Amino acid sequence: MWTYNKMLQYPINIKCTDPKLAKVIISQYGGPDGELAASLRYLSQRFGMPDQKSKAILNDIGTEELAHLEMVGTIVHQLTDGASIEEIEKAGLAPYYTDHGVDVYPSSAAGVPFTAAYIACKGDPIANLQEDLAADVAPLIVQHK
Amino acid sequence: MSVEENRNCGCNCNTECEEENKVDCDLRREMINQIRSYDFAINELALYLDTHPEDQKALCLHNKYCKQVKELKDKYQKVYGPLTINYPCNKWRWLEMPWPWERGNY
Numbered sequence: 001m002w003t004y005n006k007m008l009q010y011p012i013n014i015k016c017t018d019p020k021l022a023k024v025i026i027s028q029y030g031g032p033d034g035e036l037a038a039s040l041r042y043l044s045q046r047f048g049m050p051d052q053k054s055k056a057i058l059n060d061i062g063t064e065e066l067a068h069l070e071m072v073g074t075i076v077h078q079l080t081d082g083a084s085i086e087e088i089e090k091a092g093l094a095p096y097y098t099d100h101g102v103d104v105y106p107s108s109a110a111g112v113p114f115t116a117a118y119i120a121c122k123g124d125p126i127a128n129l130q131e132d133l134a135a136d137v138a139p140l141i142v143q144h145k
Numbered sequence: 146m147s148v149e150e151n152r153n154c155g156c157n158c159n160t161e162c163e164e165e166n167k168v169d170c171d172l173r174r175e176m177i178n179q180i181r182s183y184d185f186a187i188n189e190l191a192l193y194l195d196t197h198p199e200d201q202k203a204l205c206l207h208n209k210y211c212k213q214v215k216e217l218k219d220k221y222q223k224v225y226g227p228l229t230i231n232y233p234c235n236k237w238r239w240l241e242m243p244w245p246w247e248r249g250n251y
Contacts, residue, residue: 005184006228007177007181011177057192060188
């Protein structure tokens with residue numbers, strides 16, 4: 001089980017709204033290399049790991065990824081908070097706003113809803129850890145674009 | 146000025162603090178940042194210890210930080226309200242501080 005901590009892992013205080021940036025950042029929330037995929041990947045793979053060390057590390061990393069998910073959600077929220085309809089339209093967020101309003105919906109930058117197809121759980125520790133390594137590098141590639 | 150003296154400031158610390166709340170606001174922010182630093186260090190040490198459980202130096206550091214952050218959190222929660230629902234209060238203070246995405250406990 002989990003206990004919620006009413007604080008962010010790293011403080012976020014965005015002073016200027018920027019819906020255009022939010023439209024891109026949301027991919028780190030619910031996109032193919034986002035934090036939701038990361039947390040579910042680790043937390044789903046932990047069940048089949050063969051020893052205490054690997055179960056522990058996947059459990060604890062998966063938990064930390066949930067804290068990252070909250071930070072990215074916060075960034076999207078603060079970037080769009082108080083934006084006018086005109087700004088939302090100009091940023092290309094009118095379709096998003098139509099379906100999700102001011103919620104933070106897990107989807108990619110292109111608007112594809114989150115899917116479990118983004119993660120692999122193969123029931124094989126080596127295959128799973130290889131997947132984790134690849135998946136952990138992917139966000140860095142996204143961030144450096 | 147002690148933390149206790151600044152109780153119930155009602156400071157929301159949105160972007161800039163109100164002038165009269167500035168001292169308390171800075172104090173609160175300093176405390177929460179300390180808590181955050183300890184929590185982060187504890188977290189990373191825990192990940193390391195998961196695969197290196199025999200490392201006594203890391204274990205000692207983990208124990209030390211856990212003890213220090215517990216003291217800090219007790220002090221913080223007494224004044225500014227609960228950080229988790231496991232903190233007992235005479236009245237339900239969980240709703241008082243804005244949520245983290247609204248810059249609560251920022």
